[in-house]
Amino acid sequence: MRAEVIAVGTEMLLGQVVDTNSALISRHLAAMGIEVYHHELVGDNAERLAMVIQQASERSELIVISGGLGPTPDDLTKQTVARVLGLTLATDEEALQQITHHFAVTGQPMTANNRLQALYLAGGDVLTNKNGLAVGSFYRAKHGADVLLLPGPPSELTPMLEEVAVPLLRQTYKQDEFLDSKVLRFFGISESQLVTDLAKLIDGQTNPTIAPYAKPNEVTLRVTASADDAGEARRLVATTIDQIKAQVGEYLYGFGDEGSLAQVVVKLLIDRHLSITGAESLTAGLFQSTLGDVPGVSAVFPGGFVTYANTAKEQLLGIPVGVVDQYGVVSAETAREMAERSRQKLDTDFSLSFTGVAGPDALEDHPAGTVWLGLAQRGKQPQARLLQLTGSRTQIRERSVLSGLDWLRRTLLAVK
Amino acid sequence: MRAEVIAVGTEMLLGQVVDTNSALISRHLAAMGIEVYHHELVGDNAERLAMVIQQASERSELIVISGGLGPTPDDLTKQTVARVLGLTLATDEEALQQITHHFAVTGQPMTANNRLQALYLAGGDVLTNKNGLAVGSFYRAKHGADVLLLPGPPSELTPMLEEVAVPLLRQTYKQDEFLDSKVLRFFGISESQLVTDLAKLIDGQTNPTIAPYAKPNEVTLRVTASADDAGEARRLVATTIDQIKAQVGEYLYGFGDEGSLAQVVVKLLIDRHLSITGAESLTAGLFQSTLGDVPGVSAVFPGGFVTYANTAKEQLLGIPVGVVDQYGVVSAETAREMAERSRQKLDTDFSLSFTGVAGPDALEDHPAGTVWLGLAQRGKQPQARLLQLTGSRTQIRERSVLSGLDWLRRTLLAVK
Numbered sequence: 001m002r003a004e005v006i007a008v009g010t011e012m013l014l015g016q017v018v019d020t021n022s023a024l025i026s027r028h029l030a031a032m033g034i035e036v037y038h039h040e041l042v043g044d045n046a047e048r049l050a051m052v053i054q055q056a057s058e059r060s061e062l063i064v065i066s067g068g069l070g071p072t073p074d075d076l077t078k079q080t081v082a083r084v085l086g087l088t089l090a091t092d093e094e095a096l097q098q099i100t101h102h103f104a105v106t107g108q109p110m111t112a113n114n115r116l117q118a119l120y121l122a123g124g125d126v127l128t129n130k131n132g133l134a135v136g137s138f139y140r141a142k143h144g145a146d147v148l149l150l151p152g153p154p155s156e157l158t159p160m161l162e163e164v165a166v167p168l169l170r171q172t173y174k175q176d177e178f179l180d181s182k183v184l185r186f187f188g189i190s191e192s193q194l195v196t197d198l199a200k201l202i203d204g205q206t207n208p209t210i211a212p213y214a215k216p217n218e219v220t221l222r223v224t225a226s227a228d229d230a231g232e233a234r235r236l237v238a239t240t241i242d243q244i245k246a247q248v249g250e251y252l253y254g255f256g257d258e259g260s261l262a263q264v265v266v267k268l269l270i271d272r273h274l275s276i277t278g279a280e281s282l283t284a285g286l287f288q289s290t291l292g293d294v295p296g297v298s299a300v301f302p303g304g305f306v307t308y309a310n311t312a313k314e315q316l317l318g319i320p321v322g323v324v325d326q327y328g329v330v331s332a333e334t335a336r337e338m339a340e341r342s343r344q345k346l347d348t349d350f351s352l353s354f355t356g357v358a359g360p361d362a363l364e365d366h367p368a369g370t371v372w373l374g375l376a377q378r379g380k381q382p383q384a385r386l387l388q389l390t391g392s393r394t395q396i397r398e399r400s401v402l403s404g405l406d407w408l409r410r411t412l413l414a415v416k
Numbered sequence: 417m418r419a420e421v422i423a424v425g426t427e428m429l430l431g432q433v434v435d436t437n438s439a440l441i442s443r444h445l446a447a448m449g450i451e452v453y454h455h456e457l458v459g460d461n462a463e464r465l466a467m468v469i470q471q472a473s474e475r476s477e478l479i480v481i482s483g484g485l486g487p488t489p490d491d492l493t494k495q496t497v498a499r500v501l502g503l504t505l506a507t508d509e510e511a512l513q514q515i516t517h518h519f520a521v522t523g524q525p526m527t528a529n530n531r532l533q534a535l536y537l538a539g540g541d542v543l544t545n546k547n548g549l550a551v552g553s554f555y556r557a558k559h560g561a562d563v564l565l566l567p568g569p570p571s572e573l574t575p576m577l578e579e580v581a582v583p584l585l586r587q588t589y590k591q592d593e594f595l596d597s598k599v600l601r602f603f604g605i606s607e608s609q610l611v612t613d614l615a616k617l618i619d620g621q622t623n624p625t626i627a628p629y630a631k632p633n634e635v636t637l638r639v640t641a642s643a644d645d646a647g648e649a650r651r652l653v654a655t656t657i658d659q660i661k662a663q664v665g666e667y668l669y670g671f672g673d674e675g676s677l678a679q680v681v682v683k684l685l686i687d688r689h690l691s692i693t694g695a696e697s698l699t700a701g702l703f704q705s706t707l708g709d710v711p712g713v714s715a716v717f718p719g720g721f722v723t724y725a726n727t728a729k730e731q732l733l734g735i736p737v738g739v740v741d742q743y744g745v746v747s748a749e750t751a752r753e754m755a756e757r758s759r760q761k762l763d764t765d766f767s768l769s770f771t772g773v774a775g776p777d778a779l780e781d782h783p784a785g786t787v788w789l790g791l792a793q794r795g796k797q798p799q800a801r802l803l804q805l806t807g808s809r810t811q812i813r814e815r816s817v818l819s820g821l822d823w824l825r826r827t828l829l830a831v832k
Contacts (some may be wrong), residue, residue: 013442016627018436037426037459039457141611212490229754288700289701292701303729306701309714346731388522388523
C-alpha cells in the first residue's frame with residue numbers, strides 16, 4: 001500500500017513555519033506498514049493544490065492532506081479535493097452545533113464562514129477535532145485513491161491523527177504486514193567507514209533494510225524489518241543487529257532516543273555505584289552540563305571545575321604553575337594533572353579533564369582542534385589521550401565532550 | 417523568478433527527521449524576491465528523485481536540492497541531477513585535498529567513496545562546506561532550470577546557504593528589487609505580549625513588514641523592507657526599528673545570528689574590562705559553557721564552579737553546611753552565598769549563581785522550575801532573584817541560563 005502526504009499552507013512555503021505534520025503522519029503510516037514515497041507542500045492556491053492532488057491520485061492509493069480546513073477564504077482544501085476527485089461535501093450537524101456552541105460560550109460573533117468548518121467528504125467518515133472547530137474527513141474511494149483530511153495546527157492534528165485517524169486506518173486497511181524498526185547509535189567510526197565495514201550485510205539485505213544516517217557528531221543505522229506477524233518482524237531485526245554487532249559492536253553505544261552517550265554513561269555509573277567529576281578548560285563546563293541534563297545524575301556527580309585560565313588551574317586545582325609552564329597548557333601532563341587533582345579534591349572514583357584549542361585561533365603553536373583528554377581513576381595512574389579535531393569552535397567543543405564520554409563508557413564497561 | 421525546493425532523504429520520508437532545511441531555504445529565497453510554489457520530499461531512490469527533478473525542471477527556473485551529497489551508496493543526488501539534466505560531474509581538487517587532509521589529521525582511514533564528496537556539476541560553481549566534507553554546487557543552465565545543490569545536515573547547509581549560496585544567487589539574479597531584512601532578538605517578553613504592544617505598528621505596516629517568530633526560549637521579529645535601491649531599503653528598516661525600540665526597547669538585546677545573549681554579554685564585559693565567574697548547581701556548567709562558546713571570552717572569564725551536590729558547595733566554595741541546612745539549597749541565601757564566594761575565590765568583578773529544581777522531581781517541596789539566581793558584583797551586596805519556570809528539564813536549565821545572562825546584561829548596561 002502506497003500513500004502520499006501533502007501539506008497546505010503559504011506560511012510554510014515562505015519558510016515562516018516548519019512543517020512538522022508530514023513527518024508525524026509518515027511515522028504513523030510507516031508503523032502501519034504503509035509506504036510513503038512523496039511529501040509535497042503547496043501554498044493556499046486552488047490551482048496548484050489541484051495539480052498536486054491530481055498527481056497524487058494517479059500514483060498513490062491513499063492521500064493524506066493537512067491544512068486548509070479553516071474558515072478563512074484561503075482555506076481551500078476540502079473544496080479542491082471534492083472538485084478534483086469528483087466528490088461532494090456535506091455538513092456534519094454535530095460539528096455545526098459545536099461551532100455554534102463555541103461562539104455562544106465565548107461571546108464572539110459567529111460569522112457565516114465558520115459553517116465551512118463543519119463540512120466533510122459526503123459518504124465518508126467525520127473525524128472529531130477536540131482542540132479546534134474544523135472537522136477532519138476520511139473518504140474510502142470505490143475507484144482511485146482514498147483521502148484523509150486533517151487540520152493544519154499541530155495541536156489539532158496530533159490528537160485527531162493519533163486518537164481517531166490511525167485506529168480508523170488500521171481497521172480499514174487490516175494490514176497483513178507488520179514492521180519493526182530500531183535505531184543503532186555509533187561513536188568513533190565515520191559513516192563511510194561503517195558502511196564500508198558493513199557493505200556485504202547492507203548490499204545483501206532487503207528485509208531487514210539497513211539505512212545509515214549521520215547527524216552532527218553522530219552516526220546511526222536504522223534496521224527495519226517487515227513480516228506477517230509482529231514477533232517475526234522483531235526477530236528479524238534482532239538477528240540483523242547481532243550480525244552488525246559481530247562486525248562493529250565496539251562502536252555501538254546505544255539504541256534510539258533514550259540512548260545518548262551521556263545517558264549510557266550515567267546509567268553505567270549509577271549501576272556500578274561509581275562517582276564522577278570533571279575539570280574543563282576549552283569545554284568550559286559542557287561536559288558537566290551534558291551529564292547534568294540526565295535525570296538522576298546527582299547520585300554520582302557532586303560537581304566539578306571549570307578551569308579556563310591557567311590561574312584557575314592553579315587556584316582551583318593546585319596545579320603548580322611550573323607544570324603548565326614546562327609542558328604547556330595543551331599537553332598530556334596538564335590533562336593528567338587536571339583529571340587527578342579534581343578527582344582527589346572531590347574524592348570521586350573518576351574524573352575527566354579537557355584541555356586544548358577550541359579555536360578559531362591557535363594556542364602555543366597548536367592548531368585549533370588539538371585537544372588532550374585526561375582520565376583519572378581511583379587507585380590507578382591517570383591517563384591522557386590526544387584528539388585532533390576539525391570544524392567550528394562549537395563542533396570541536398562538542399566532539400571533545402563526546403570523545404571523553406565514549407572513553408569513559410569503554411572504561412566503565414571494563415570495570416567489573 | 418520561480419524556484420522549487422526539494423529535500424532528499426528516506427529518514428525524513430519515514431518521519432524520523434523533520435525537514436527544516438526547506439523552510440530555511442524558502443525564507444532566504446523569499447527575502448530575495450524569488451517565489452517558491454512547491455516543496456517536495458523524496459527518499460534516497462534514484463527513480464523517484466529523477467521524476468521529481470524532471471517535473472521541477474519543467475515548471476521552475478531554479479531548483480534547490482538539499483541532501484544526498486554524502487559518501488554512502490544511498491547518496492544519489494548529484495549523479496541523478498546530472499543524468500536527468502544532461503550534465504557532467506567533475507572533481508574539485510581543493511575539496512579532495514581537504515577530504516584527504518581531514519582523514520590524515522583525524523587518523524581515520526579514508527575509504528574510496530569519500531572521493532564522491534568532492535564532486536560538483538562541471539561548468540558551475542563549487543560551494544565550500546566549512547562544517548563537513550561534501551561540497552555544494554551551483555549550475556547556471558543555458559536552457560532550462562538552474563540548479564543549487566546543498567548538503568543535508570543543517571549544520572552544514574546553514575552556513576553554506578547563508579555565507580556562500582545566497583550571495584552567489586543575489587549576484588547571479590541581480591534582482592531589480594532590493595530587500596533589506598533584520599532580525600531583532602527579545603528576552604523577557606512573550607510573543608503575544610510583543611505583538612499586542614506593537615499591534616498598531618504591525619497592522620499599519622506593509623513596507624517594511626514586521627513578522628514575529630517564536631523559537632524555544634526566544635522571541636524574534638523580522639523587519640523586511642523592499643525598495644528600488646539598497647540604501648532606501650536599509651533606511652526603511654532602520655526607521656521601523658527605531659519605532660519598535662521606542663515601545664519595547666528594554667527587551668531588545670541583539671540583532672541576527674551574531675547577537676545571542678551570551679555574545680552580547682561577553683562583548684559588554686570585554687568593552688568594560690570586567691571579569692566574570694559562575695557557581696552552578698542545577699545548570700551544572702551550562703552557563704559557563706555558554707560563555708565558553710564565544711570566541712575571545714578568555715579575556716574576561718578565568719573559570720568557575722559546578723557545585724551540584726551540597727558537599728561540593730561546601731568543599732569548593734566554603735559555604736557552611738549550616739547556611740544550606742537553615743535556608744535550603746533552593747533559597748535566596750544559598751544563591752547569594754554561591755555568587756559572592758565564587759567571585760571572591762577567583763577575584764572577579766562579577767559572578768552569577770544558579771540553584772534550583774531542574775526536575776522532573778520536586779526538591780525540598782519546591783516544584784520543578786523553581787530557580788534562584790544570585791548575582792555578585794565587586795564592592796556591592798550580592799543579590800538574588802526568583803524564577804518560576806515551566807517545561808522540560810532541558811528547557812528549565814536553558815531558561816535559567818538565559819535569565820541569568822539577561823540580568824547580567826542589564827546590570828552591565830548600568831555600569832558606566
